[in-house]
Amino acid sequence: MSKNQEENVSNTSLEQDATKLDLSFKEHSIAEFFKKNKQMLGFYGKVRTLTMIVHEYVTNSLDACEETGTLPNIDVKIDELGNEYYEITVTDNGPGISKENVGKAFGKLLAGTKFHRLIQSRGQQGIGCSGCTMLSQMTTGKASKIITGRKEKKPISLEITIDPKTNEPKITNLKELEKNFVGTAVQAKFKGILYRDSEQGPLEYLKRTAIANPHAQLSFRDPQGQKTIFKRTHDKVPDLPKEIKPHPKGVTVDEIITMVKTTKARTVQSFIMNDFDRTGTKSIQEMKKIINFDLNKDPKKIVWDEAEEIVKAFKAIDFIAPSVDALRPIGEEQINKSLNSIIKPEFLTVLTRKPAVYAGGFPFQIEIAIAYGGESGKVTSDGKKMEIMRFANRVPLPFDAGNCALTHAVQSIDWKRYNIKDAENSPVTVFINFISVHIPYTGAGKQSVADEEEVLEEVRLALMNTGRRAGIYISHKKKEEENQLKRKMFYKYIPEIARALNSITKVNEEEIKSKMEKLVLEKLKLDEAKDAEEMKKLEEIMENDSKSSVNNENKKKGKKK
Ligand SMILES: Nc1ncnc2c1ncn2[C@@H]1O[C@H](COP(=O)(O)OP(=O)(O)OP(=O)(O)O)[C@@H](O)[C@H]1O
Ligand SMILES: [Mg+2]
Incomplete structure (x- = not known):
C-alpha cells in the first residue's frame, strides 16, 4: 500500500470512530x-x-x-x-x-x-x-x-x-x-x-x-x-425566621445575571434598592460614582460586564451587616434544659454567640455547650472519651466529622490551657450548633461544614469562653477529690502510728491520736488555703485570657471595618 493509500485508510477509520462517538452521545437525568x-x-x-x-x-x-x-x-x-x-x-x-x-x-x-x-x-x-x-x-x-x-x-x-x-x-x-x-x-x-x-x-x-x-x-x-x-422540654414552637434578601457583599456576577431575569424592578437602580438586603438611596449615590453605565437602564438588559461592575461597586462600598431576622438560635435556656434532661451532666456551661457573617453576605450564629460528668462523653471499651456533637440548623451531623470545620475548631483548641488535661479521654460532651441561612456543606450528603474562616473563628471564640468556665469547674473538682483522698489516707494511718508511738514512748495512745488529728487538720487547712490561692490565680489567668481574646476579636472587627 502506498503512503497515500495508508493515510486514506487511517482517515476513514478516524471518521468512523468519531461517528461512533457521536452516536454514543446521550443525555441523562439528575435521577439517573x-x-x-x-x-x-x-x-x-x-x-x-x-x-x-x-x-x-x-x-x-x-x-x-x-x-x-x-x-x-x-x-x-x-x-x-x-x-x-x-x-x-x-x-x-x-x-x-x-x-x-x-x-x-x-x-x-x-x-x-x-x-x-x-x-x-x-x-x-x-x-x-x-x-x-x-x-x-x-x-x-x-x-x-x-x-x-x-x-x-x-x-x-x-x-x-x-x-x-x-x-x-x-x-x-x-x-x-x-x-x-x-x-x-x-x-x-x-x-x-x-x-x-x-x-x-x-x-x-x-x-x-x-x-x-x-x-x-x-x-x-x-x-x-x-x-x-x-419528651419535649419546651412548649413553644420557635418563631418562624424571616426570609431575607441577598446581601450585596455575598452576591456573585452570575447570581446577578440570574436575579435580573425574574426581577420586577424596571431600572437597575430600583433592582439594587429592592432586591438586596441593606441597600438604599445612599448606596445608590455611592454606586453612581463608581459605575460607568446608566442605572436607569432596564435590569433585564444588563450584560455580563455591567453585572461585574455592580459586584465591584458592592465590594467597594460599605453596607450594614446582613439582617439576622432569618436566624433562630435554640437559646441558652433551652439548650440548658434539654442537655440537663437528656445527658444529666454534673456541670454544664452554655453560650449563644452574637450573629456574625461569613463570605461577606451570609449571617450565621454559633451556639456551644460543654457538659462534664453524668452521661457526658462517649462510652468506649477504653473508658469515657470526649464526644463532639455537631449540629447545623439544629440537625445532628453524625458523619464525616474529620472533614468538618466544627471538628477542626475543637481540635485547634489547646484544652490544657483551660485545665482540661487529656481532653480526649475526659467525660466531656462538646455541643456545637451552627445556624445560618445557607450552610456551606462540603457535599450533597450534608454532613460536614466547609472551613469558612469566619465560622472557624467564631466557633473557636465560643469554645475558648465555655472551655474556660468548664476548666475552672474541673480544676475545683479535681482538687476536691485529691483533698478527700488525702484526708482518708491520713485518718486511716493515725491509729496505727499512735499505737506504735505508744509502745515506744508509753505516752497515752488516745492523747497521741488527738494530737495527730489536730496536726492533720491544720495541715489539710493549710493545703486547702494553698489550693484556693492557686485556683484564684488560675481564674485570674483565665479571665485575662478571656479579655485578651475579646480584645483581639475587637481589633479584628476594627480592622475589617
Ligand atoms: N413531612 C413533610 N411535610 C410537609 N412537606 C414535606 C414533608 N416532606 C417533604 N416535604 C416537602 O417536600 C419537599 C422536598 O423534600 P426534600 O427532603 O426532597 O428536599 P428539601 O427538604 O427541600 O431539601 P433537602 O434536600 O436539603 O432535604 C420539601 O421542600 C417540602 O416542601
Ligand atoms: Mg429534606
Whole structure:
C-alpha cells in the first residue's frame, strides 16, 4: 500500500470512530446521575445509610411543623423484614402536602420549597426524601407509600416511584381516605442497610435531634420492638425566621445575571434598592460614582460586564451587616434544659454567640455547650472519651466529622490551657450548633461544614469562653477529690502510728491520736488555703485570657471595618 493509500485508510477509520462517538452521545437525568452516585447523597455504608434515611424524613417533618407553628410529634418505626432488609415508617403531625405537590415532593429530585430562599431551615436542596424514594426502588423494586392529610380535607394515600429517565414521579393507588389525619406519613422498604444501636445509629441520631429541638416530641420503635420517647422540654414552637434578601457583599456576577431575569424592578437602580438586603438611596449615590453605565437602564438588559461592575461597586462600598431576622438560635435556656434532661451532666456551661457573617453576605450564629460528668462523653471499651456533637440548623451531623470545620475548631483548641488535661479521654460532651441561612456543606450528603474562616473563628471564640468556665469547674473538682483522698489516707494511718508511738514512748495512745488529728487538720487547712490561692490565680489567668481574646476579636472587627 502506498503512503497515500495508508493515510486514506487511517482517515476513514478516524471518521468512523468519531461517528461512533457521536452516536454514543446521550443525555441523562439528575435521577439517573444520583442513582449511579448514591454515595453523593450520603447513602453509603449499611448503618450510615439507614440513619441517613431517618435523617431525611425527620428533618422534613421538623421543617414542615415549624413552618406552620405546630409543636412536632414525630414517630419513627423500623421493622426488620429480612437480612439487611428493613421498612422505615415516619409519621408527623405537620401541615401535610397538597395532592398537586406530593408527587414532586417525594418523587422528583431537586424539587421542593426551600432551595430558592435565604432562610434558616433544615433542608435546602430538594433532594432528601426524593433521594430516599429512589434508594428504596433501586434496592427493593418497590414504591414508597405516603399518607398525607391537610386541615379540613380528606387525607390521601398513594404510592410513588421515580421514573429515572425523566426524573418525574409515578403515582399509583391514589385514594381518598375516610378518616381524620393531618400530617404526613411515609413508609418505604430498603435493602442493603443495617440497624445498629451505635453512635451512628438512628437512636443516637434522634437523641441528638431531641437535644437541639427541645420543642419536639420524638418517639422511636427499634426493630426489636423497644420503644423510646424523647419528651419535649419546651412548649413553644420557635418563631418562624424571616426570609431575607441577598446581601450585596455575598452576591456573585452570575447570581446577578440570574436575579435580573425574574426581577420586577424596571431600572437597575430600583433592582439594587429592592432586591438586596441593606441597600438604599445612599448606596445608590455611592454606586453612581463608581459605575460607568446608566442605572436607569432596564435590569433585564444588563450584560455580563455591567453585572461585574455592580459586584465591584458592592465590594467597594460599605453596607450594614446582613439582617439576622432569618436566624433562630435554640437559646441558652433551652439548650440548658434539654442537655440537663437528656445527658444529666454534673456541670454544664452554655453560650449563644452574637450573629456574625461569613463570605461577606451570609449571617450565621454559633451556639456551644460543654457538659462534664453524668452521661457526658462517649462510652468506649477504653473508658469515657470526649464526644463532639455537631449540629447545623439544629440537625445532628453524625458523619464525616474529620472533614468538618466544627471538628477542626475543637481540635485547634489547646484544652490544657483551660485545665482540661487529656481532653480526649475526659467525660466531656462538646455541643456545637451552627445556624445560618445557607450552610456551606462540603457535599450533597450534608454532613460536614466547609472551613469558612469566619465560622472557624467564631466557633473557636465560643469554645475558648465555655472551655474556660468548664476548666475552672474541673480544676475545683479535681482538687476536691485529691483533698478527700488525702484526708482518708491520713485518718486511716493515725491509729496505727499512735499505737506504735505508744509502745515506744508509753505516752497515752488516745492523747497521741488527738494530737495527730489536730496536726492533720491544720495541715489539710493549710493545703486547702494553698489550693484556693492557686485556683484564684488560675481564674485570674483565665479571665485575662478571656479579655485578651475579646480584645483581639475587637481589633479584628476594627480592622475589617
Ligand atoms: N413531612 C413533610 N411535610 C410537609 N412537606 C414535606 C414533608 N416532606 C417533604 N416535604 C416537602 O417536600 C419537599 C422536598 O423534600 P426534600 O427532603 O426532597 O428536599 P428539601 O427538604 O427541600 O431539601 P433537602 O434536600 O436539603 O432535604 C420539601 O421542600 C417540602 O416542601
Ligand atoms: Mg429534606
